Amino acid sequence: xxQFTQTLVLGLLIGGVYALLASGLTLxxxxxxxxxxxxxxxxxxxxxxxxxxxxxxxxxxxxxxxxTTPAMFAFGWVLYRYAVRRIRTAGPxxxxxxxxxxxxxxxxxxxxxxxxxxxxVRPAYFNESxxxxxxxxxxxxxxACLVAVGVLVALYAFLxxxxxxxxxxxxxVNPQGAQLVGxxxxxxxxxxxAIGVATTGAGGSLVSVLYPFLPGSHYVWISRLLGIIxxxxxxSLPGAVVGALLIGVGETMTSTYIGPEWATAVPYxxxxxxxxARPQGLLGARLREDVAV
Amino acid sequence: xxxxxxxxxxxVALAVGLVxxxxxxxxxxxxxxxxxxxIKIGASLPLTxxxxxxxxxxxxxxxxxxKTVNDQGGLLGRKVQxxxxxxxxxxxxxxxxxxxxxxxxxxxxxxxxxxxLLNIPASTVAERNRMLYVEPAGGAPDxxxxxxxxxxxxxxxxxxxxxxxxxxxxxxxxxxxRPKTAAYPTLDDPxxxxxxxxxxxxxxxAGIKTVYRKTYPADTQNFDSIANAVKSANPELLVHGATxxxxxxxxxxxxxxxxxxxxxxxxxxxxFADQFSxxxxxxxxxxxxxxxxWTPEAKTxxxxxxxxxxxxxxxxxxxAEDAADAFATAQVMQAAIKAVGKIDDQLKxxxxxxxxxxxxxxxxxxxxxxxxxxxxxxxxQWQSGQSEIVLPKAAATSEQIAQSQAAASG
Numbered sequence: 154x155x156q157f158t159q160t161l162v163l164g165l166l167i168g169g170v171y172a173l174l175a176s177g178l179t180l181x182x183x184x185x186x187x188x189x190x191x192x193x194x195x196x197x198x199x200x201x202x203x204x205x206x207x208x209x210x211x212x213x214x215x216x217x218x219x220x221t222t223p224a225m226f227a228f229g230w231v232l233y234r235y236a237v238r239r240i241r242t243a244g245p246x247x248x249x250x251x252x253x254x255x256x257x258x259x260x261x262x263x264x265x266x267x268x269x270x271x272x273x274v275r276p277a278y279f280n281e282s283x284x285x286x287x288x289x290x291x292x293x294x295x296x297a298c299l300v301a302v303g304v305l306v307a308l309y310a311f312l313x314x315x316x317x318x319x320x321x322x323x324x325x326v327n328p329q330g331a332q333l334v335g336x337x338x339x340x341x342x343x344x345x346x347a348i349g350v351a352t353t354g355a356g357g358s359l360v361s362v363l364y365p366f367l368p369g370s371h372y373v374w375i376s377r378l379l380g381i382i383x384x385x386x387x388x389s390l391p392g393a394v395v396g397a398l399l400i401g402v403g404e405t406m407t408s409t410y411i412g413p414e415w416a417t418a419v420p421y422x423x424x425x426x427x428x429x430a431r432p433q434g435l436l437g438a439r440l441r442e443d444v445a446v
Numbered sequence: 447x448x449x450x451x452x453x454x455x456x457x458v459a460l461a462v463g464l465v466x467x468x469x470x471x472x473x474x475x476x477x478x479x480x481x482x483x484x485i486k487i488g489a490s491l492p493l494t495x496x497x498x499x500x501x502x503x504x505x506x507x508x509x510x511x512x513k514t515v516n517d518q519g520g521l522l523g524r525k526v527q528x529x530x531x532x533x534x535x536x537x538x539x540x541x542x543x544x545x546x547x548x549x550x551x552x553x554x555x556x557x558x559x560x561x562x563l564l565n566i567p568a569s570t571v572a573e574r575n576r577m578l579y580v581e582p583a584g585g586a587p588d589x590x591x592x593x594x595x596x597x598x599x600x601x602x603x604x605x606x607x608x609x610x611x612x613x614x615x616x617x618x619x620x621x622x623x624r625p626k627t628a629a630y631p632t633l634d635d636p637x638x639x640x641x642x643x644x645x646x647x648x649x650x651x652a653g654i655k656t657v658y659r660k661t662y663p664a665d666t667q668n669f670d671s672i673a674n675a676v677k678s679a680n681p682e683l684l685v686h687g688a689t690x691x692x693x694x695x696x697x698x699x700x701x702x703x704x705x706x707x708x709x710x711x712x713x714x715x716x717x718f719a720d721q722f723s724x725x726x727x728x729x730x731x732x733x734x735x736x737x738x739x740w741t742p743e744a745k746t747x748x749x750x751x752x753x754x755x756x757x758x759x760x761x762x763x764x765x766a767e768d769a770a771d772a773f774a775t776a777q778v779m780q781a782a783i784k785a786v787g788k789i790d791d792q793l794k795x796x797x798x799x800x801x802x803x804x805x806x807x808x809x810x811x812x813x814x815x816x817x818x819x820x821x822x823x824x825x826x827q828w829q830s831g832q833s834e835i836v837l838p839k840a841a842a843t844s845e846q847i848a849q850s851q852a853a854a855s856g
Binding site for chain 1: 629667672690701704725726730758
């Protein structure tokens with residue numbers, strides 16, 4: 154029983170972090186219909202930025218979120234303004250190619266700036282744990298999960314309580330309708346893209362503490378995050394959270410009870426089965442077009 | 447089904463994009479001059495992707511060799527010019543690269559690539575074209591059971607014998623110190639798995655019980671649950687098959703779950719000098735064993751010249767083991783060419799290597815019929831934040847072997 158609880162706790166902790174990492178990806182898809190393949194590269198970029206701040210100043214990597222988040226927001230906005238905006242009407246295939254090329258470009262630039270070697274941020278608590286009875290809770294995971302929950306709650310409050318947030322959601326549901334009631338859909342798209350990229354600022358700082366990383370690490374992340382948002386329902390923020398927790402727990406449970414060699418395969422097999430039953434994902438909305446086909 | 451359709455189209459586009467990028471292995475000409483009579487030597491290395499770290503180190507090794515050879519007047523009286531292509535750590539690209547080097551670039555000789563994964567397909571291209579293929583890093587036993595005549599591995603031993611000295615050391619311990627249980631977690635990798643199997647094959651018959659033995663896939667990032675399972679099994683000896691990032695990630699997870707095995711051997715990662723100690727924290731390195739092919743302190747012929755040239759070209763850092771292995775690879779090829787005196791029939795070069803011992807910066811290397819080396823790896827151990835060679839005694843840089851304490855907590 155202890156082992157089961159331990160495995161569950163580890164899965165939920167990492168799932169919470171996955172949820173934050175996937176939130177920006179699903180938000181950008183929901184509003185803009187853009188699959189941002191560069192999302193993983195943005196994460197690693199923020200991780201490297203955190204590494205540089207940490208080595209230069211010794212500031213706690215989780216505190217650097219206050220810097221990396223606005224920096225990534227600005228980066229996202231500029232990227233939207235000068236690159237993504239041009240393919241807004243060109244369909245999802247173009248957006249995948251564009252964002253994939255951005256990812257490759259970033260990978261190369263990160264290799265030039267920081268080198269193609271493995272980096273790790275090690276605050277004092279990186280390998281320590283809290284102990285509750287027989288259960289251990291790795292401190293880095295606990296802090297990362299708390300930060301992730303905090304950011305996600307703030308994001309959710311923003312989307313549901315503010316005018317700008319409601320404008321984003323209305324643009325996702327019905328762009329023409331939103332435009333009719335006075336929402337500047339183009340401006341909302343820029344804002345959404347920037348917010349989606351900003352979540353990688355916080356996410357990258359967390360990743361830098363949890364795992365060693367190098368410029369090529371973004372491939373691992375983007376494949377896992379795409380899996381999560383497909384499972385949860387593309388475009389749905391609560392779906393991303395549910396998908397992330399399921400994948401997190403699925404990975405640790407599989408690793409412990411079936412064998413680590415299945416830890417990647419089993420969660421993806423689950424995604425496959427879920428999609429057979431619910432093509433729109435767990436919490437994805439079925440659109441009128443879906444029914445028509 | 448709009449949501450699904452709009453998702454599949456971009457995925458297809460992504461796949462096409464990946465293939466396009468994969469095929470576009472860029473050519474990186476490292477020549478310092480364009481002498482027409484230069485001997486052109488081609489290699490494809492993983493300069494990007496998963497193996498970019500060791501791949502770039504291997505390129506440095508080849509570059510240092512090119513410089514030292516040219517400074518000494520070249521090979522057979524001709525300058526040498528190494529052409530390196532980037533295979534992006536991809537098995538398909540490495541095949542395309544070696545084919546292009548042979549047919550388009552018209553190289554005279556080949557040098558091998560990094561990792562068993564890439565050398566398996568690449569060596570087939572060389573064999574089919576009857577070209578000598580000495581490779582710096584690819585010791586999986588599977589490479590040598592294909593009856594190839596042109597293939598040679600320029601390290602001391604194949605992967606299944608990498609841990610021989612370590613296993614002998616464990617078995618030589620007095621009964622009260624000898625571990626009774628062992629765990630073998632490993633990355634699913636053609637190089638890491640045989641190292642563990644080689645060690646296990648020696649320890650199990652001697653009564654050291656296996657309490658955990660699992661393989662995890664290459665994209666594993668989260669090691670907490672594996673570390674937790676190892677802790678539950680509570681082995682006295684932990685043997686971990688790793689490359690780099692997973693080795694660091696696993697030790698960090700061991701610290702988090704609070705597990706210190708009495709003896710801890712890990713493949714590859716601990717040989718990455720300060721990248722390893724920075725990854726896990728210097729004080730957590732204490733006592734970790736690993737197998738290694740080369741050490742900067744070695745008194746082997748040419749080692750000082752290698753280090754001097756390396757420092758001149760790349761600054762004062764310590765070369766990675768992979769750079770030294772690549773240099774030794776080129777030394778092996780050079781020795782065969784010098785002895786035979788010409789390069790038109792490369793089977794003669796291969797036959798010469800099969801019947802001779804070659805002195806390299808790794809020490810003397812010799813091979814059996816299949817091109818598998820017949821020597822022994824050095825065993826290193828981290829002591830007080832330094833990596834030391836502890837076995838064999840003749841090559842040791844530290845007299846003592848730390849008895850216990852591996853992944854220290856805190």
